[in-house]
Amino acid sequence: MAELMIISETGMFHSACRFTFTGGVEWRGFQPARSRNPVSPGMVERVDRTQHINHSIRISVNEAVLRRAMDAVTAEYSSKNYVLGVVDCVSFSADVARRCRLRVPRVNITPYGLIRVLK
Secondary structure, eight states: OOOEHHHHHHHHOOEEEEETTTTEEEEEEEESSSOOOSSEEEEEEOOOGGGGGGEEEEEEHEEEEEEHHHHHHHHTTTEEEEEEBBBSSSHHHHHHHHHHOOOOOOSSOOOOHHHHHHH
């Protein structure tokens, strides 16, 4: 089994995912390509967010399912525009969770709200 960890960050509203596989750990998140711009081209980030974690949830997921979820959502979001509250870091994390067969509402919520829903 592999593990998906979805986080919310201290100090700002941000969500990201940590993917733990047999061979190691990978991080993914989604943010605006231009810092502090609520509507702009988006970019998939791959930065370790460990030092910023405020809240998190860890979920065991079949390794193949988790790898497919990470790859599919990364590919999908690599060409999306970032629109705060519509297509943002939370929708990225929620889409990963959905691809891991978790139930997540279609409304966009806060990073901490997503964690509460998953709990």
